[in-house]
Amino acid sequence: MKNTMLGVIDATSYYDSLEDLLLHRSLAALPIAGRYRLIDFVLSNMVNSDIGSVAIFPKFQYRSLMDHLGSGKNWDLNRKRDGLFFFPAPGLEASEEGVGSFNHFAHHLDYFKRSTQEYALISNCFTLCNIDYQPVLERHMRIGCDITEMRHNGNSIDMYLVKTNTLIDLIQKRRETGYTCMQDVVEDMDSGFKVCGYEHDGFVQTIDCIEEYYDASMKLMNLSYWKELFKKDMPIYTKVKDEPPTRYTSAASVKNSIIANGCFIEGQVKNSTMFRAVKVGKNTTISSSIIMQKSQIGDNCVLENVILDKDVKIEDGVKLIGNPNNPIVIRKGMIQGALMNS
Amino acid sequence: MGKGRCVAMLLAGGKGSRLSSLTKSLAKPAVPFGGKYRIIDFTLSNCTNSGIDTVGVLTQYQPLVLNSYIGIGSAWDLDRKNGGVTVLPPYAESSEMRWYTGTASAIYQNMNYLEQYDPEYVLILSGDHIYKMDYSKMLDYHIEKKADVSISVIEVGWDEASRFGLMNTNEEMRITEFEEKPAFPKSNLASMGIYIFNYSVLKDYLEMDERNPDSSHDFGKDVIPLLLDEKKKLMAYPFKGYWKDVGTVKSLWEANMDLIDEENELNLFDHDWRVYSVNPNEPPQYISEEASVEGSLVNEGCTIEGTIRKSVLFQGTTVKKGAHVSRSVIMPDAVIGENAYIEQAIVPSNVKVPSGLCIMPEEGSDEIILVTESFIETLLEQEKV
Numbered sequence: 001m002k003n004t005m006l007g008v009i010d011a012t013s014y015y016d017s018l019e020d021l022l023l024h025r026s027l028a029a030l031p032i033a034g035r036y037r038l039i040d041f042v043l044s045n046m047v048n049s050d051i052g053s054v055a056i057f058p059k060f061q062y063r064s065l066m067d068h069l070g071s072g073k074n075w076d077l078n079r080k081r082d083g084l085f086f087f088p089a090p091g092l093e094a095s096e097e098g099v100g101s102f103n104h105f106a107h108h109l110d111y112f113k114r115s116t117q118e119y120a121l122i123s124n125c126f127t128l129c130n131i132d133y134q135p136v137l138e139r140h141m142r143i144g145c146d147i148t149e150m151r152h153n154g155n156s157i158d159m160y161l162v163k164t165n166t167l168i169d170l171i172q173k174r175r176e177t178g179y180t181c182m183q184d185v186v187e188d189m190d191s192g193f194k195v196c197g198y199e200h201d202g203f204v205q206t207i208d209c210i211e212e213y214y215d216a217s218m219k220l221m222n223l224s225y226w227k228e229l230f231k232k233d234m235p236i237y238t239k240v241k242d243e244p245p246t247r248y249t250s251a252a253s254v255k256n257s258i259i260a261n262g263c264f265i266e267g268q269v270k271n272s273t274m275f276r277a278v279k280v281g282k283n284t285t286i287s288s289s290i291i292m293q294k295s296q297i298g299d300n301c302v303l304e305n306v307i308l309d310k311d312v313k314i315e316d317g318v319k320l321i322g323n324p325n326n327p328i329v330i331r332k333g334m335i336q337g338a339l340m341n342s
Numbered sequence: 343m344g345k346g347r348c349v350a351m352l353l354a355g356g357k358g359s360r361l362s363s364l365t366k367s368l369a370k371p372a373v374p375f376g377g378k379y380r381i382i383d384f385t386l387s388n389c390t391n392s393g394i395d396t397v398g399v400l401t402q403y404q405p406l407v408l409n410s411y412i413g414i415g416s417a418w419d420l421d422r423k424n425g426g427v428t429v430l431p432p433y434a435e436s437s438e439m440r441w442y443t444g445t446a447s448a449i450y451q452n453m454n455y456l457e458q459y460d461p462e463y464v465l466i467l468s469g470d471h472i473y474k475m476d477y478s479k480m481l482d483y484h485i486e487k488k489a490d491v492s493i494s495v496i497e498v499g500w501d502e503a504s505r506f507g508l509m510n511t512n513e514e515m516r517i518t519e520f521e522e523k524p525a526f527p528k529s530n531l532a533s534m535g536i537y538i539f540n541y542s543v544l545k546d547y548l549e550m551d552e553r554n555p556d557s558s559h560d561f562g563k564d565v566i567p568l569l570l571d572e573k574k575k576l577m578a579y580p581f582k583g584y585w586k587d588v589g590t591v592k593s594l595w596e597a598n599m600d601l602i603d604e605e606n607e608l609n610l611f612d613h614d615w616r617v618y619s620v621n622p623n624e625p626p627q628y629i630s631e632e633a634s635v636e637g638s639l640v641n642e643g644c645t646i647e648g649t650i651r652k653s654v655l656f657q658g659t660t661v662k663k664g665a666h667v668s669r670s671v672i673m674p675d676a677v678i679g680e681n682a683y684i685e686q687a688i689v690p691s692n693v694k695v696p697s698g699l700c701i702m703p704e705e706g707s708d709e710i711i712l713v714t715e716s717f718i719e720t721l722l723e724q725e726k727v
Contacts, residue, residue, distance in 0.1 A: 033625070033626070034625070034626030035625070035626050035642070073416075221628075223628065223630065223645070226625075226628060229625075230625040235623045235624075236623075236625065237623055238623075240621040242616050242617075242618050242619070242621075244376075244377070244378065244610035244611055244617065244639075245376070245377035245378050245610075245639045245640055245641040245642075245654075245655075246627065246639070246640050246641075247602070247611075247638075247639050248635045248636055248637060248638050248639075248640065248650075249604065249636070249637060250604075250636050250637040250652075251636075252635065252636055252637075253634065253636075254629045254633070254635055255629065255630075255631050255633065256629065256630055256631040257628075257629050258625075258626045258627070258628055258629075259626055259627050259629060259640075260626040260627075260642065261378075261626070261641065261642050262611070264611065273626075274626075
């Protein structure tokens with residue numbers, strides 16, 4: 001069933017607990033799993049499910065998101081017809097609404113009206129998963145549902161399938177009905193819609209706080225979860241950076257870790273995620289940590305339970321030991337010297 | 343560099359027969375190199391990084407992989423409105439069908455491609471070498487020296503000089519004589535197969551060469567000697583840096599090993615001179631609890647549970663538990679089975695090495711083992727006996 005679904009991604013979400021990592025970027029652009037941004041997962045799922053028109057509704061700090069997605073070329077969404085669309089929110093007031101604000105959609109109603117796709121798939125931007133939406137659509141049609149809510153272990157994962165016309169109706173009548181988003185509709189027993197649940201049983205992790213972020217990163221070092229998220233026939237696409245392969249020197253020792261390209265590793269790394277082009281100096285030990293792109297860690301350092309945002313520089317001899325329940329987060333571009341620590 | 347002033351012609355039709363089964367179904371420029379690249383990536387990236395945005399790629403031998411790899415050139419930023427990359431296969435004319443018989447005739451048959459850009463200069467390249475070079479500097483040199491032709495040369499050791507085409511020059515670096523693989527070299531300046539021609543000179547001399555029935559239509563053997571006879575101004579452009587012809591299994595292996603040498607001259611990590619390649623869209627590499635990786639180059643998409651020493655691993659490689667890989671090159675999507683042992687070898691793409699198999703050279707031998715499927719079969723049969 002080609003080209004029967006629209007993709008709609010709500011990229012407005014923001015969570016205070018992730019503040020340190022979201023100063024310069026929206027949640028959708030949060031780096032994860034070594035070389036990805038959060039939005040890559042749902043966006044790739046859509047592309048892999050034959051969705052050829054995707055609308056992204058961003059709000060705060062979406063410069064890095066725009067930079068990441070560009071024309072959509074890396075997701076094969078730079079098309080003559082359809083492709084990738086951006087619909088920023090007109091205001092900057094924080095909204096209290098759930099995923100897929102009808103108010104936000106209303107400002108861009110023309111997109112929905114002009115689209116020829118019969119169905120719309122509405123998703124959040126902060127769920128790590130690998131889902132094929134085609135079987136969801138098939139089941140939706142077979143059973144004759146009005147709304148399908150995707151679930152994991154019985155809980156909603158904030159992804160909904162609905163007829164585009166129904167969505168347009170819901171947006172236009174939002175004042176009369178009082179519904180602000182899909183969740184409101186699904187939760188209202190008297191909505192008159194036939195609501196179905198679709199259980200997805202692969203790896204699913206929602207990233208809405210720093211603990212979940214850290215936890216998800218640690219879980220991915222389990223090869224069985226890893227294989228549920230990264231499948232040969234359903235690849236996750238991302239922005240290409242042309243980094244060379246990672247180089248391990250003869251002093252390097254790496255155990256149970258996820259390493260992206262372009263890293264230069266001279267020290268010891270354990271239970272950690274290294275994003276692209278990270279440098280790890282001699283005699284340095286890094287464990288249970290997440291090191292984002294282009295961060296540089298000097299010689300003789302000890303890092304444990306630490307999250308380094310991108311472009312962080314750790315000078316020689318620095319010791320940073322966090323708590324697994326409360327990892328130390330170093331903001332983007334910071335320089336950490338040995339003296340600052342004492 | 344101004345638009346259309348210099349057009350590059352990249353000769354990528356070579357069979358590379360000394361690469362054995364590695365080039366059975368693909369042309370030499372498409373052979374994987376350095377953990378994520380194909381040989382041609384270096385030349386194409388050189389073009390992009392030198393500001394040359396019009397590149398004709400001449401293909402002939404087994405072009406399928408190469409053609410689909412190059413595509414419209416997006417990976418090298420060569421998908422341009424004007425110029426960009428154009429794949430130029432041999433074609434039939436109303437009178438006859440002509441294969442490319444030599445490097446010179448290949449360019450001659452694509453004169454109409456060059457004619458539509460009417461460039462001032464033509465840069466002729468081969469897609470067989472690993473090096474990083476700023477062609478715009480060579481062009482500056484060519485213009486400054488008011489040369490008709492400039493040929494890039496590199497100093498090689500006197501002991502190996504007789505393996506190359508050598509340029510004898512005067513003190514101003516003007517080429518006085520060209521000798522193809524002489525037994526007694528008078529110079530150690532080897533031609534790198536990189537030429538810049540004034541377009542008018544190229545046109546005239548390719549036509550002359552084409553009319554000569556005794557010519558083998560090769561730049562080195564025929565066109566350069568002809569230019570020298572006619573007293574044209576041929577300048578040698580001295581290049582310093584890493585340059586390697588990866589024409590044999592051994593030299594391909596060596597060039598890969600050069601990359602993991604801590605002192606290696608070919609810096610892949612230089613952000614100002616990126617080597618571009620087509621992205622395979624693989625997740626990061628996963629290194630397990632049991633794994634050990636030292637002194638190696640490992641690409642994304644690898645799953646490593648074994649021991650890796652001084653090796654280059656391409657994307658999608660799997661090394662299972664207990665397996666040991668040392669001083670080897672493992673090409674894309676190959677699988678090394680549990681407890682297998684591999685030393686001093688190249689494992690081609692998609693080859694599955696069965697569990698427990700031991701592949702290593704005879705003691706003291708410097709032979710590089712090419713672990714093809716038929717090699718594995720033979721080895722398994724021997725074990726049965």
